[in-house]
Amino acid sequence: MSFKHLPLLGAAEIIGALGLSPEQTAAAADMAHRVAQSAWRRRGPRKSGQSYEEFAATVSDCAWLTMFEFGALLALGRRREALLLADASRVVHQAARTAARK
Template sequence: MSFKHLPLLGTAEIIGALNLNPQQTSAAAAFAHQLARTAWRRRAPHRSGQGYDEFAAGVPDCAWLTLFEFGALKALGRHHEALLLAAASRSAHRRGRTADG
């Protein structure tokens, strides 16, 4: 799987921290890109002219790393931890939007 949009330093840190093998690393990267593509397909109508690469380039590094770590935890069979990470990420995102608004 491509690491084109994944921030390499942060990705490497997650790989090392979770001790991922090449297959798990590939699965995590594929999962991150799959979720990003799903978000791209579901984007707002006013952004419908935007291609995937343009959309992916606009995804913040922290979001890419969260997607990658979620996929890595799932590849390791640590589904509960992956769900906790997703819940914490959603909560932080909602708080961030509320504070900005």
Template structure:
């Protein structure tokens, strides 16, 4: 388990808000890294030269925090809240990319 790419202040706020135990915190961090590793394995051809560390460093702080919080919610059994957060994150991400293309 690594907190290397997780923004510490935001991670601490989520840990406190959800009252996570050390075991739950580690599991949520692991989930965020597994999601990022999965994205790295499926990265587009123009990013094929990136190592995992380079790819992970390029992931936004907001995305890391969202993945961590979704993982924490899942671990807590709050699947509905995790789904809502995931859907909201996708909507914001898509809207941001659509706005840049105009």
């Protein structure tokens, strides 16, 4: 488990709000890092020279917390809510990218 890139105050709020155990917290942190590593492996040619640490440092706090909450919901057995969170996150990030291009 690594909290290296997770915003600690935000993670603490999620831990408290969901009532996570230490094991569930560890699983959620691991999930956040696995998702980030997956994104790093699929990065485009523009970012292909970045190490994982460089890439992880550019991930927004909001994205880290979303990935952490996704993992927390899965650790709690709340798969449907986790998938809804992931879908909502994709929609919001896609809308932000579209707005940034205009």
